[in-house]
Amino acid sequence: MNSLIATYGRPLSALFLLLTALWAVGLIALPQAVMIERSLWVEERDTSVELRINALYSSLELKRFDLADAKSEARKTQVAEQIATLEAEIKTLEARESAPRKVYTLSNYTRMSSLHFTIFLKTIAYALCVTALSLMVCYPVAYAVAHLAPPTRAALMMLGLIVPYAINELLRVYAWLMILDYQGVVNTLLAWMGLVDFEARTWIPFLESSGSVFVAMVYTYILFMVFPIYNTLETLDHNQIEAGRDLGAPTWRIHQRIVIPHAKPGIAVGCLMTFMLSAGSYSVPQVITRGKAGDWFSQLIYRQFFESFNWNVGAAYSFTLLATCIGFIVLMMRLFKVGIRDIAK
Amino acid sequence: MSRASQLILNVYLIVFFLYLFLPLGVVALAAFNAYPYPSVTQWQGFTVHWFAALAQDSRILTGLWHSVLIGLGVIAVSLPLGLSGAFLLSHLQSRWNTVLYSVLVSPILIPGILLGVSTLIFWGSLGFGAGLVTAILAQSSFIASYAMLLFLARLQRQDPTLEDAALDLGASNLRVFWRITLPFLRPTVLTAAVLAFLQSIENYNTTVFAIGADWTLVTEIGSRFRFGLSPVINVIGVVFILITVAAATAYVLVRHHELRRSHAR
Amino acid sequence: MTVAAALAHGKDVDLQGAAMRFGGFQAVAPTDLLIHAGEFFSILGPSGCGKTTILRMISGFLQPTDGRVLIGGQDMKGVGPNKRPTALIFQNLALFPLMSVWENVAFGLEARGVARGERKRRAQALLELVALGDQGDKRPSELSGGQRQRVAIARALAVEPAVLLLDEPLSALDLKLRQHMRAELRAIQRKIGITFVYITHDQGEALTMSDRIAVMNQGVIEQVDAADVLYNQPRTAFVATFVGEHNTVPGTLGATHDGVCRIDTPLGPLHALNPHALTPGSPALLFVRPERMRLLNGATKPPANAFEATLHRRDLEGAFLHLHLEAAGQSLVVHQTNTGTVPAPGTHRLGFEPDEARVLPPGALAHE
Numbered sequence: 001m002n003s004l005i006a007t008y009g010r011p012l013s014a015l016f017l018l019l020t021a022l023w024a025v026g027l028i029a030l031p032q033a034v035m036i037e038r039s040l041w042v043e044e045r046d047t048s049v050e051l052r053i054n055a056l057y058s059s060l061e062l063k064r065f066d067l068a069d070a071k072s073e074a075r076k077t078q079v080a081e082q083i084a085t086l087e088a089e090i091k092t093l094e095a096r097e098s099a100p101r102k103v104y105t106l107s108n109y110t111r112m113s114s115l116h117f118t119i120f121l122k123t124i125a126y127a128l129c130v131t132a133l134s135l136m137v138c139y140p141v142a143y144a145v146a147h148l149a150p151p152t153r154a155a156l157m158m159l160g161l162i163v164p165y166a167i168n169e170l171l172r173v174y175a176w177l178m179i180l181d182y183q184g185v186v187n188t189l190l191a192w193m194g195l196v197d198f199e200a201r202t203w204i205p206f207l208e209s210s211g212s213v214f215v216a217m218v219y220t221y222i223l224f225m226v227f228p229i230y231n232t233l234e235t236l237d238h239n240q241i242e243a244g245r246d247l248g249a250p251t252w253r254i255h256q257r258i259v260i261p262h263a264k265p266g267i268a269v270g271c272l273m274t275f276m277l278s279a280g281s282y283s284v285p286q287v288i289t290r291g292k293a294g295d296w297f298s299q300l301i302y303r304q305f306f307e308s309f310n311w312n313v314g315a316a317y318s319f320t321l322l323a324t325c326i327g328f329i330v331l332m333m334r335l336f337k338v339g340i341r342d343i344a345k
Numbered sequence: 346m347s348r349a350s351q352l353i354l355n356v357y358l359i360v361f362f363l364y365l366f367l368p369l370g371v372v373a374l375a376a377f378n379a380y381p382y383p384s385v386t387q388w389q390g391f392t393v394h395w396f397a398a399l400a401q402d403s404r405i406l407t408g409l410w411h412s413v414l415i416g417l418g419v420i421a422v423s424l425p426l427g428l429s430g431a432f433l434l435s436h437l438q439s440r441w442n443t444v445l446y447s448v449l450v451s452p453i454l455i456p457g458i459l460l461g462v463s464t465l466i467f468w469g470s471l472g473f474g475a476g477l478v479t480a481i482l483a484q485s486s487f488i489a490s491y492a493m494l495l496f497l498a499r500l501q502r503q504d505p506t507l508e509d510a511a512l513d514l515g516a517s518n519l520r521v522f523w524r525i526t527l528p529f530l531r532p533t534v535l536t537a538a539v540l541a542f543l544q545s546i547e548n549y550n551t552t553v554f555a556i557g558a559d560w561t562l563v564t565e566i567g568s569r570f571r572f573g574l575s576p577v578i579n580v581i582g583v584v585f586i587l588i589t590v591a592a593a594t595a596y597v598l599v600r601h602h603e604l605r606r607s608h609a610r
Numbered sequence: 611m612t613v614a615a616a617l618a619h620g621k622d623v624d625l626q627g628a629a630m631r632f633g634g635f636q637a638v639a640p641t642d643l644l645i646h647a648g649e650f651f652s653i654l655g656p657s658g659c660g661k662t663t664i665l666r667m668i669s670g671f672l673q674p675t676d677g678r679v680l681i682g683g684q685d686m687k688g689v690g691p692n693k694r695p696t697a698l699i700f701q702n703l704a705l706f707p708l709m710s711v712w713e714n715v716a717f718g719l720e721a722r723g724v725a726r727g728e729r730k731r732r733a734q735a736l737l738e739l740v741a742l743g744d745q746g747d748k749r750p751s752e753l754s755g756g757q758r759q760r761v762a763i764a765r766a767l768a769v770e771p772a773v774l775l776l777d778e779p780l781s782a783l784d785l786k787l788r789q790h791m792r793a794e795l796r797a798i799q800r801k802i803g804i805t806f807v808y809i810t811h812d813q814g815e816a817l818t819m820s821d822r823i824a825v826m827n828q829g830v831i832e833q834v835d836a837a838d839v840l841y842n843q844p845r846t847a848f849v850a851t852f853v854g855e856h857n858t859v860p861g862t863l864g865a866t867h868d869g870v871c872r873i874d875t876p877l878g879p880l881h882a883l884n885p886h887a888l889t890p891g892s893p894a895l896l897f898v899r900p901e902r903m904r905l906l907n908g909a910t911k912p913p914a915n916a917f918e919a920t921l922h923r924r925d926l927e928g929a930f931l932h933l934h935l936e937a938a939g940q941s942l943v944v945h946q947t948n949t950g951t952v953p954a955p956g957t958h959r960l961g962f963e964p965d966e967a968r969v970l971p972p973g974a975l976a977h978e
Contacts, residue, residue, distance in 0.1 A: 004436035006671070006690075007508045008526075009518025019429035024448050027426075027486040031463035038466050141361055144354060155601040157358070162593040163586075164365045168547050170566050171582045175368030177570065178375060178383055185371060188386035219368065251350070272454060280456020282550045287570045298458050298550075305554070311466060318462045325455050340447050510704035512692045513669060514718035514769055524717075528708045 039315035108316035232266030376579035427492025452487035461554025475557025627677030655826035712746035718769035852976035882967035916961035
């Protein structure tokens, strides 16, 4: 901090501090905190108040009849006074009713239905599978690009990785929608083979299964595994591999003892990113199932906000997902013995 | 490496890259099919009709305009934030450094929908309705983290004696920043701006939660998957693919060239 | 020379009990040091001895934790590096890579609000002073090591400093260029007459260029003297072993007469100067330079100190012979001019005059 002031002076340093604080607090910490706070209360309407108001309204009606029937002036003023009292009471009660009480409770979490909880478990389980499969598929690719291919071929392969990575996520999902659609590529192939019949609508409804969401998720997020691993493998001195081979180590042992230990931070980051993206993916289930199959957890959250307008439950579901992801991050950092610093880039 | 394992690896790589590119090919091809539902199997002849249809689709064009507005807004918000965070982190020498670092990179590590949700709730509680502004704020919270990592990496390669030398020659703090620090960071500022813009344009998961009733190009595409799927989407896909291939080729060429040069030395 | 005339006169630098502490580490002990105006002053010491810290206290990048720094009689407390009448030449030169050579030189003037035309004119004059008049439009990266060195000098001189601080600026150059630049630096200093404070770990640099030299070790200045005094009359064990080579023999002091004492050593009783007037019975180290000792083979008049030693290695270094001997478990080195004959291995008689050797209190030695 002192070195910052020494170099850039007080006004600029204060500006840096202010902007960072705005970001850390205003865009990161406070929104998360408010979300968590929101998940911890419910609005309770007092039903007894509602009954009492209804009762008051009926007696008010009666009094109005009385007022119309009243013969003497004295009776009229008396009834008019009673009406005024009733109206005042209704007013105060209605004010209480329209401002429902805010009650702090864990019920937003505990009242998660077993269906929703199953969906949560399914989402997390599939995200773990996506992560594991991506790791297995990507490690050889990252290693090949970083260490086996001659420079020009490596550059070409790099291009082959960047292009699909940079193409919009939705379009990557969309590709699998077209492939797995009722009259999509796969079903058409099956039809040519005479296995399904479009006229009789006996196509296989891939889109209605969780499996197709899984397939599309792997395709959409697999490259988030390649690049972190590639980035760490690129910094591995190739001579280390040669030395290992020269000392007579078989390929699997070179990977076990030299390559994988070096790639650990990259593997950790790749797993974190892939898991986080899959567990929190809204686009893939939304596009692939098109509402024809069961929801995923991200869709449940969306519904709480934009269909049920139950933001408190939405916040609770969001925090559940957040806590799961933080737990996964901590787990990976312990497992791979990497610090938060290694997760840069 | 033995010939057999070399062969296995090559086959594996070919299969992998086919897996990456064939689905994109399907998307691109369907853009030229006259059949009104996106398909490559019900081929009804080659057409560029859908390109014309795209040019007249006002919701998509408005979405594109919104995307550009949000992208520019994200550049304007996330670059100063990321730069400030990087300056602070590169000069803060205590355990607070790790704490601050963790907070500032956390938006990268948590699901995008949560950034959208928390922005929606927080700014909603302050009376801001969901719209373009909340979309900018939600996207900036994590795009600033990426910008910060870029700036941090660049600052670590900076020779700190340059700033000292400028001070010693009598420059004011502001002049040091303006004449020495900022010119050194200029290439990174450009890179960060381009990346921030691209990430903003591409973003779906965060935006769809934060934008409310408004829409961007990408959220509009997202809603078309439910209602009104047509080859117009594939046309957008073709445009995306062409732009991406061009940009990625340029990037790889530059990088390849730099690698060559550093090897030559 | 118009440029030289335009430069301000040198100012003195006065450290009054100035000290620097980083946490629990005392980088510089409280130091009193007066560097005279117009002097070429070197601070010589091994890496980590605190010499760069002193330089940074003078330049203003560090504020002393104790004591004060005065430049030209003015207390510099609270005055930042950009407000001091000093200019620093960095070890890595710190030329601005994105500016042209002349913009580098003119940067200090730019910071002082001098108009562009005037800046360019003055930068050009300075570039000519350092013989780079035709290189102004290049980038620093296009210049050779020696040229970059001169750009750094010109850039520092452009702000007309009263004190020029140099932080091992020659360390990146090869030997030939370094020797050339020594002469050039000395010439520039003579010409413009401002104070130079030169930091180095290279005693050759310090001895050849400086008016006076401070030898520093572990945050303490051990001795401040002119080069010849420093070499011939070191006052501490560290200075004796850091500046030039010395044979070191431990012993116990005997009586002193007329400044010459007896010291009992493993080589037997020897006689040497006792500049600190150490008292009899105290432990001490005897220092004698390799070139002041000689083999006494057939010498007509043997010196007062003489003993037997075994010669086991002879290194011919061109004009000099380096003889490595051993006597009573003590390693000794003798340098003699190469007269064409090389002494044979085996036992020789060795000796030196008492006024060629000094007895100093035990203390830290400089290890190579």
